[in-house]
Structures are given as C-alpha cells and as structure tokens.
Amino acid sequence: MARVVVDVMLKPEILDPQGQAVQRALPRLGFDGISDVRQGKRFELEVDGPVDEAALARIHDLAESFLANTVIEDFTIRVEEVAEAVK
Amino acid sequence: MTARIGVVTFPGSLDDRDTQRAIRVAGAEPVALWHKDKDLKQVDAVVLCGGFSYGDYLRAGAIARFSPVMEPLLEQAKAGLPVLGICNGFQILTEAHLLPGTMLRNDHLHFICRDQKLRVENAETAWTTDYSAGQEIHIPLKNNDGQYVADAYTLDKLEAEGRVAFRYLDFNPNGSQRDIAGVTNEAGNVVGLMPHPEHAVEPLIGTGRTDGLPFFTSILKKLVNA
Numbered sequence: 001m002a003r004v005v006v007d008v009m010l011k012p013e014i015l016d017p018q019g020q021a022v023q024r025a026l027p028r029l030g031f032d033g034i035s036d037v038r039q040g041k042r043f044e045l046e047v048d049g050p051v052d053e054a055a056l057a058r059i060h061d062l063a064e065s066f067l068a069n070t071v072i073e074d075f076t077i078r079v080e081e082v083a084e085a086v087k
Numbered sequence: 088m089t090a091r092i093g094v095v096t097f098p099g100s101l102d103d104r105d106t107q108r109a110i111r112v113a114g115a116e117p118v119a120l121w122h123k124d125k126d127l128k129q130v131d132a133v134v135l136c137g138g139f140s141y142g143d144y145l146r147a148g149a150i151a152r153f154s155p156v157m158e159p160l161l162e163q164a165k166a167g168l169p170v171l172g173i174c175n176g177f178q179i180l181t182e183a184h185l186l187p188g189t190m191l192r193n194d195h196l197h198f199i200c201r202d203q204k205l206r207v208e209n210a211e212t213a214w215t216t217d218y219s220a221g222q223e224i225h226i227p228l229k230n231n232d233g234q235y236v237a238d239a240y241t242l243d244k245l246e247a248e249g250r251v252a253f254r255y256l257d258f259n260p261n262g263s264q265r266d267i268a269g270v271t272n273e274a275g276n277v278v279g280l281m282p283h284p285e286h287a288v289e290p291l292i293g294t295g296r297t298d299g300l301p302f303f304t305s306i307l308k309k310l311v312n313a
Contacts, residue, residue: 014236015262017194066153069146069182071189072236 002051003080004059008068009040043067044080051079090310092303093120093130095160095176097151101138102173102285109285110134113303115310122154131310132169132213133160135176137229137283147190147232148178157183169213169306170277174230177269177279186270186279187245188237193230194262202294203228203282204256205268209249212275213309217301223256224298228282233261235268235281245270253280 010016016038023037043063047055059077068075092110094117096103107117118130122140127133140151151157157179164170164185172180180186193199202225207218218224237245242265245251253269261281269280284299286292293299 013238014191015194017192017196017234017262021196066149067145069149069189071181071187071238072191 002047004045004047004051005078005080006043006063006067006075007040008073008075010072011074014072090115090131090307091118093118093127093133095120095135095156097122097140099139099141100136102136106134106136106285109288109303112288113300113307115307120156122156124156127159132306135172135179137174140175148175148182151179152182164277167276171214172279173283174281177281180279185277186272187241188235190232191234191236192232193234198231199260200229203260205253206256208254209252209271212252212271212278214278214302214305217305225294225296226282226284226287226299227293228260230281233281235263252278
C-alpha cells in the first residue's frame with residue numbers, strides 16, 4: 001500500500017491573505033527573518049493496490065478537477081511509501 | 088400562466104426559504120429542488136441560493152458542484168436555462184465553470200454583513216432587464232469568501248464583452264478585483280453575484296427598499312413573454 005500526497009498551493013500571482021496574516025504575526029512571536037508566508041493544503045491519499053501509471057493518472061484527474069481549483073491553485077503529486085513514513 | 092422557478096437546497100443552504108419567498112412576491116411559483124434530485128422537475132429557471140453548502144469544506148461550492156442535481160443543471164444551463172447564483176450559489180457556478188473566475192476569502196479575513204451599494208452594469212441579462220444600465224441599488228451582502236479573482240486576460244475579456252454585471256460602489260467590501268460583485272455568461276442566461284437580492288424584496292426587511300425584487304420580476308417577464 002502506498003500513500004500519494006497532493007499539495008495544493010495558491011498560484012504565485014494570487015494574493016494569499018491568510019499567509020499574510022500569519023507572516024504579520026511572526027515578529028510579535030519573536031520570529032525574525034521570514035520575509036513571506038504562503039499557506040496551502042496537503043491531501044494524503046491512501047491507495048489500495050499498486051500506484052502505477054494508471055493510478056497516478058486518475059489521481060491527477062482528481063486533483064485537477066476537484067482537490068485544486070486551477071483558476072487560482074497549482075498542485076503537485078508525489079508518492080510516499082507508507083513503511084517509510086511509519087519508521 | 089406563471090413561471091416555475093426552482094430553488095436548490097444543499098446540505099448547508101441557508102437562504103432557500105427567503106429565495107422561494109422572493110419568487111412568490113414577484114408573482115412566480117417557487118419549486119423546491121433537493122441536491123439529490125436527478126431531474127429539475129421541468130422548471131423554467133433555477134436559483135442556487137446562499138449558505139455554506141457542505142460546510143464550505145475544501146473550497147466554497149467545490150463539493151456542491153458535484154451533487155446529482157448539478158448534472159441536469161449544467162446540461163440545461165448550457166442549452167439556455169436561466170440560472171441565478173447568489174453568494175454560495177455564485178461560488179458553485181464558478182466551481183462548475185459555468186461562470187469565469189472564482190472567490191477567495193475576503194482580503195481582510197473577516198466575515199462581513201452590510202447594506203451594500205451596487206451599480207447594475209448589464210441590464211440585458213435574463214435576470215436584470217427590469218433594471219436600467221447604470222442604476223444604483225442597495226442590497227444586503229454577507230459572506231466570508233467574497234473576493235472575486237480571475238486572471239487579467241479574463242477580466243479584460245469580461246469588461247470588453249459587458250459581462251461584469253454588477254460592481255461594488257463607494258466601498259469594496261472584500262478586495263474583489265475591479266470591484267466586481269457579479270458576472271454573467273456570454274449568453275446572459277447564467278448570472279452570479281455575491282450580494283443577496285432575495286433579502287431586499289419587501290420594504291419591511293433588508294435594506295428597507297425593494298431593490299432586489301427586479302431580479303425576480305425580470306425573469307418572470309422573460310419566461311411569461313417567451
């Protein structure tokens with residue numbers, strides 16, 4: 001069994017008011033030297049069966065049509081071995 | 088004869104009853120539609136109302152867009168069925184790509200509820216013929232994710248084609264690009280906006296005016312005269 005991780009981020013040109021709010025709070029908390037914060041979403045999909053090309057193609061379709069709104073967001077897909085994540 | 092106008096209720100819809108009432112006040116017959124319905128009960132038009140369908144999880148409107156009722160709605164809207172999306176309904180229509188652009192969280196990150204001044208920019212859509220172009224109206228606005236965004240090419244195209252249907256006046260309440268409060272599709276049958284005309288159809292409530300009523304009388308006239 002494998003885990004597929006889909007990261008969804010606002011496109012660089014889209015204003016991220018939530019990320020900005022986090023960034024503005026940093027100096028108050030004593031964190032200096034962070035010039036920008038962008039906030040995104042991470043989806044962890046537990047896949048039954050092999051993560052082959054066909055499975056990844058379906059996940060790509062899912063990410064493109066549902067998990068991300070490509071009008072404002074980009075996404076990346078990567079496979080993570082579950083055994084690795086557990087150790 | 089009168090027109091039958093469907094109002095879809097999703098889990099988390101809030102304004103379905105107000106919308107049905109506004110349709111009745113205008114003289115048409117409201118028809119309740121459920122998100123699991125697989126047909127539209129032969130209505131003449133549909134309103135997607137405000138609220139927080141499916142808790143606004145993932146993105147506002149993103150899950151509602153895949154409801155069973157959306158399948159016939161998408162098909163018929165593309166064939167000319169008049170559809171109005173108010174607030175969450177507007178978000179659902181952008182997620183379904185019936186309307187361009189999308190909505191982000193308000194730039195100030197707060198929920199906002201106020202009487203909002205708008206200018207009607209396009210009085211030729213199926214839902215706006217009882218206004219005149221340039222008319223200024225006051226209707227309530229209440230939302231969390233109301234910041235309209237699209238890429239510059241899309242915005243220029245919308246402006247050039249007269250598809251910016253409504254613009255915020257005096258005060259931009261959510262950071263929407265070019266003060267856009269609502270847009271229409273190319274054919275003018277699908278219209279979406281963030282503010283709530285259904286809350287301003289009687290003098291007693293809303294902004295104390297009936298500035299939202301022409302949405303519903305416009306569509307009634309269009310359907311009855313058709």
